[in-house]
Every structure is written in structure tokens, then in C-alpha cells.
Amino acid sequence: MELVLVAVGKLRPFYREACNEYARRLSRYVRFAEHEVREASREPTLTAQQTLEARRIDARIPEGAFRIALSRQGHAWSSTELAGEVERWLLAARPVSLTIGGSTGLAPEFLARCAARWSLGPLTMPHELARVIVVEQLYRAFTILRGEPYHKGADHRAGDA
Numbered sequence: 001m002e003l004v005l006v007a008v009g010k011l012r013p014f015y016r017e018a019c020n021e022y023a024r025r026l027s028r029y030v031r032f033a034e035h036e037v038r039e040a041s042r043e044p045t046l047t048a049q050q051t052l053e054a055r056r057i058d059a060r061i062p063e064g065a066f067r068i069a070l071s072r073q074g075h076a077w078s079s080t081e082l083a084g085e086v087e088r089w090l091l092a093a094r095p096v097s098l099t100i101g102g103s104t105g106l107a108p109e110f111l112a113r114c115a116a117r118w119s120l121g122p123l124t125m126p127h128e129l130a131r132v133i134v135v136e137q138l139y140r141a142f143t144i145l146r147g148e149p150y151h152k153g154a155d156h157r158a159g160d161a
Helices: 013-026 046-058 079-092 108-112 127-145
Strands: 002-008 031-037 066-075 096-100 116-118
Touching (some): 002 046, 002 127, 013 031, 013 127, 031 046, 046 108, 066 108, 079 127
Parallel strands (some): 002 031, 002 096, 066 096
């Protein structure tokens, strides 16, 4: 399986270091690629900004990929629920793309083209931190699927964080 994370904006060095560490760990389980696209902050309107960013994102998503958008209006999966989603993605045997928008969010038209939406919950956080959390949670999901000791959350029946 090919797993691609496309995000608007660049990471500052301390976020980059953390993201690289989890990406390195994740690459033991799956082909993982991360692409950054430039924010369209100079566009005159919010709609124009989101539209241009969506075009830049689309250019980095593999053909035929199962698209997942990070969105506050998405499903707030627990770590074990995410592992279940990852297992379904593996069985589908097609590329998977996850997208993190910029400070203005993702264009409604882009969200409509996504097969799923994943929410990290109602907290407001920097997009850079969200990216680190996404990569760490993907790594955690693979360790859960493999029964490895990294995940120390509650048991599957009780749910976890």
C-alpha cells in the first residue's frame, strides 16, 4: 500500500524533526510519502485561496487514491478505530491520501471529492502539530495491527484515546 500525506504549508524545524521521526518509523510498514504544497495566502478571497490550494493538493495525490481529508467535521476515530480503518485501506489495495489543509481549511469542492473525513477532535491546534499527530497516529495504527507494544491505550472494548 502507498500512503501519501499532502499538507498545505511547511513545517518549522522542531515539527519537521518530530514528523520525520514518525515517518521513519511508519516506513517500516508501508510506503509513505509526504508532500507540502504552498499556501495561497496572496489570493484575494478565501474561496480563491482554497481553490488554488485544492489544485495544488490534487496534483500531489496519486491516481485512483482513496482520499481522506482532515476536517473538524470528520469522524473522531480512536487509535484502535483508526487501526481498523487502516486495515480496510490495506485490504482495498489502492493508494491512500490524507490531506491537511491550510489555515483557511479545505475547499468544499475538495472535501466533496474525499471518501472519508478524519477529525482530530474539537481542539484548535496549529496545522503543523496536527501533521505530527497524524503521522504518529498512523504509526500507532500499524503497531496496533501488528500487536506490537507501542500502543498502551485501553483495551479495544473500552475504547481509547
